[in-house]
Amino acid sequence: MTEARHNHYLIIGNSAGGIGAAEAIRECDKTSPITIVSDEPYPAYSRPLISEYLATKCPLERMLYRPPDFYEKSGIRLLSGRTAVRIDIKDQTAELEDGAEINWDKLLLATGGSPIVPPIDGRKSTGVFTFTTLADARAIDKFIKKGMRAVVIGGGLIGVSVTEALERRGLKVTIVEMKDRILNTILDETASAIAAETLEKNGVKIITNHTVTEINSEFTTDRIHAVTLDDSRGISCEVVIIAIGVRPRTEIASEAGIRVNRGIVVNRTMMTSHPGIYACGDVVEAYDFIHGENRVTPIWPNAYLGGRVAGFNMAGRPTVYAGGTALNSIKYFGMAITSAGVFAPVDSTGEVVTTKNGEVYRKLILKNGRLSGFIFCGDIERSGIIYGLMRDQVNVAGYKQTLIADEFSYISLPEPVWRERLASTFKPQPVEAETVKVEALR
Amino acid sequence: MHTPVKRVLVNEPVCMGCHLCEVYCQLQHSRSTDLIKAFKKESPRQLPRLRIEARNPVFFSLRCQHCTESHCIYACLTGALSRNTDTGAVIIDEEKCTGCWTCIITCPYGSIRPDTLRHKSVKCDLCQGAETPACVLHCPNEALVYEDTGDREGKVSRVEAPVLK
Numbered sequence: 001m002t003e004a005r006h007n008h009y010l011i012i013g014n015s016a017g018g019i020g021a022a023e024a025i026r027e028c029d030k031t032s033p034i035t036i037v038s039d040e041p042y043p044a045y046s047r048p049l050i051s052e053y054l055a056t057k058c059p060l061e062r063m064l065y066r067p068p069d070f071y072e073k074s075g076i077r078l079l080s081g082r083t084a085v086r087i088d089i090k091d092q093t094a095e096l097e098d099g100a101e102i103n104w105d106k107l108l109l110a111t112g113g114s115p116i117v118p119p120i121d122g123r124k125s126t127g128v129f130t131f132t133t134l135a136d137a138r139a140i141d142k143f144i145k146k147g148m149r150a151v152v153i154g155g156g157l158i159g160v161s162v163t164e165a166l167e168r169r170g171l172k173v174t175i176v177e178m179k180d181r182i183l184n185t186i187l188d189e190t191a192s193a194i195a196a197e198t199l200e201k202n203g204v205k206i207i208t209n210h211t212v213t214e215i216n217s218e219f220t221t222d223r224i225h226a227v228t229l230d231d232s233r234g235i236s237c238e239v240v241i242i243a244i245g246v247r248p249r250t251e252i253a254s255e256a257g258i259r260v261n262r263g264i265v266v267n268r269t270m271m272t273s274h275p276g277i278y279a280c281g282d283v284v285e286a287y288d289f290i291h292g293e294n295r296v297t298p299i300w301p302n303a304y305l306g307g308r309v310a311g312f313n314m315a316g317r318p319t320v321y322a323g324g325t326a327l328n329s330i331k332y333f334g335m336a337i338t339s340a341g342v343f344a345p346v347d348s349t350g351e352v353v354t355t356k357n358g359e360v361y362r363k364l365i366l367k368n369g370r371l372s373g374f375i376f377c378g379d380i381e382r383s384g385i386i387y388g389l390m391r392d393q394v395n396v397a398g399y400k401q402t403l404i405a406d407e408f409s410y411i412s413l414p415e416p417v418w419r420e421r422l423a424s425t426f427k428p429q430p431v432e433a434e435t436v437k438v439e440a441l442r
Numbered sequence: 443m444h445t446p447v448k449r450v451l452v453n454e455p456v457c458m459g460c461h462l463c464e465v466y467c468q469l470q471h472s473r474s475t476d477l478i479k480a481f482k483k484e485s486p487r488q489l490p491r492l493r494i495e496a497r498n499p500v501f502f503s504l505r506c507q508h509c510t511e512s513h514c515i516y517a518c519l520t521g522a523l524s525r526n527t528d529t530g531a532v533i534i535d536e537e538k539c540t541g542c543w544t545c546i547i548t549c550p551y552g553s554i555r556p557d558t559l560r561h562k563s564v565k566c567d568l569c570q571g572a573e574t575p576a577c578v579l580h581c582p583n584e585a586l587v588y589e590d591t592g593d594r595e596g597k598v599s600r601v602e603a604p605v606l607k
């Protein structure tokens with residue numbers, strides 16, 4: 001039954017993307033009804049913090065992304081614990097699992113991603129988990145005990161996050177990574193090695209170039225006791241976390257006939273192939289300004305920013321997404337690494353400059369004098385200035401070495417560059433009479 | 443859309459790089475707000491929320507610009523960063539900050555600092571609504587002024603300002 005309430009904006013997904021959109025809508029439109037549907041049973045929380053939750057059991061209030069009165073104050077109706085199963089583009093309605101039908105004038109799909117679970121034998125046994133939701137973190141928390149052994153399948157961001165949390169809870173963790181190094185989608189060899197060394201120093205075992213082919217459990221209890229690798233080696237363990245990646249949750253979009261490639265395809269206004277229907281976050285393929293094309297870049301800042309652009313457009317304020325790119329700040333066992341864009345040149349026209357001193361490592365990747373990526377390890381404080389130069393595609397060819405120097409700060413840049421970039425911080429100076437005269441003579 | 447924010451502006455030609463703004467910023471954000479205690483006893487000591495940029499004879503202090511489109515707020519993973527709707531200042535809730543440093547990469551001014559001892563990001567909070575921020579108040583040379591700049595936007599944040607002109 002379609003409910004009587006007229007719902008101007010419907011947002012499916014109550015996380016970075018959905019909230020980014022709702023907040024942007026409320027900046028332009030204070031009154032039209034907004035409904036957010038979420039299949040998770042709580043207000044928006046910080047998904048990346050689930051590892052903190054697992055490590056320290058911090059209370060849910062500390063994980064909330066917005067203050068408890070956010071929805072009420074913003075005039076947003078939150079339907080939590082409800083799943084949207086279908087959208088009807090012609091009728092402009094969404095059907096929920098419990099049969100309710102919600103109408104909309106503008107729809108946002110911010111459905112995020114779901115964990116990829118490969119068809120490994122034993123993946124359904126007791127003690128096997130994925131790690132993308134608070135519910136996952138809670139389930140793991142209930143199951144684990146100090147001293148247990150865990151195998152984490154996948155050495156990407158999520159795999160390493162859960163590894164740190166489990167180590168902090170007193171488990172012994174082995175990471176099994178299929179490629180030749182951990183964090184291989186965001187770091188180069190050198191930075192990966194620094195990260196791997198930090199993990200190993202803290203007791204983590206890392207096995208690269210191998211995969212898990214089977215999860216073995218006790219026949220009677222279904223509890224796992226080991227995994228088998230592709231070289232037939234067995235590793236004893238009581239816990240397995242599958243963390244090989246997430247895939248965009250595109251089902252309701254594709255079933256409705258919305259264009260989907262790897263993610264939902266959106267244009268620079270974050271609109272899908274159907275007018276009035278927008279999408280953002282981990283579920284989309286949106287513009288990446290480094291690659292100059294649409295890509296899936298599943299990170300929190302891009303989800304929020306994409307949502308913000310979508311929200312403005314939904315509320316009638318024309319806005320273009322300048323584009324996002326891979327952007328990560330990681331800190332495992334105290335070791336800080338930031339990276340953005342590409343970590344190695346994509347073709348022969350690329351150029352690389354690096355400096356390394358122990359655990360302090362800095363790398364820039366340039367193309368035509370402009371930054372297409374960087375990695376900062378150990379000392380990350382100035383990486384914002386670098387990212388700013390990259391975002392604005394400033395030609396840094398003349399001073400690239402300066403950018404990775406130990407003492408780098410704003411004033412190390414050529415004076416015309418810092419004067420222009422810092423214009424907002426200086427009190428405008430009266431134009432001197434002489435200058436005016438010279439100008440007038442021209 | 444946002445409350446126009448008063449900003450600390452640098453009158454660069456008269457800044458001598460004396461670092462008093464830095465000292466008073468640190469003091470203002472210390473626990474004791476007592477000069478001797480703040481610098482000699484408190485541990486970990488608070489970081490200044492600004493930086494002195496110096497290349498003789500040019501000096502200036504650099505701090506958060508409280509951008510209209512604040513990428514740090516958008517990027518914050520935990521919701522610790524927000525805009526104070528009264529002062530227009532971009533502020534960090536230290537209770538919520540976990541020190542992930544994501545905001546640090548997104549600040550084109552390099553004006554958010556990692557406090558690695560306390561695991562918190564720190565930045566200028568315009569002294570939490572004080573009539574005059576400590577750095578401005580104690581500048582001996584009026585090289586710092588506190589002015590209503592409307593929505594004047596830095597060049598740096600322009601590119602991603604999402605509004606189509």
Ligand SMILES: Cc1cc2nc3c(=O)[nH]c(=O)nc-3n(C[C@H](O)[C@H](O)[C@H](O)COP(=O)(O)OP(=O)(O)OC[C@H]3O[C@@H](n4cnc5c(N)ncnc54)[C@H](O)[C@@H]3O)c2cc1C
Pocket residue numbers: 012013014015016017018037038039040047048049050051082083084085110111112113131132133157158161162249252280281282283298299300301303327328329519542
């Ligand atoms: C452990 C972990 C650590 C991370 N660390 C970082 C980090 O350090 N930095 C970083 O930038 N990113 C990090 N990320 C990634 C970041 O969390 C995501 O990029 C971000 O959450 C994407 O936001 P989103 O709004 O697109 O989707 P999601 O956060 O995935 O939210 C989508 C929501 O929609 C709901 N939903 C989906 N379909 C339906 C439906 N049909 N009906 C109702 N509800 C639905 C989902 O249940 C979910 O609640 C991490 C992720 C994980 C799991």
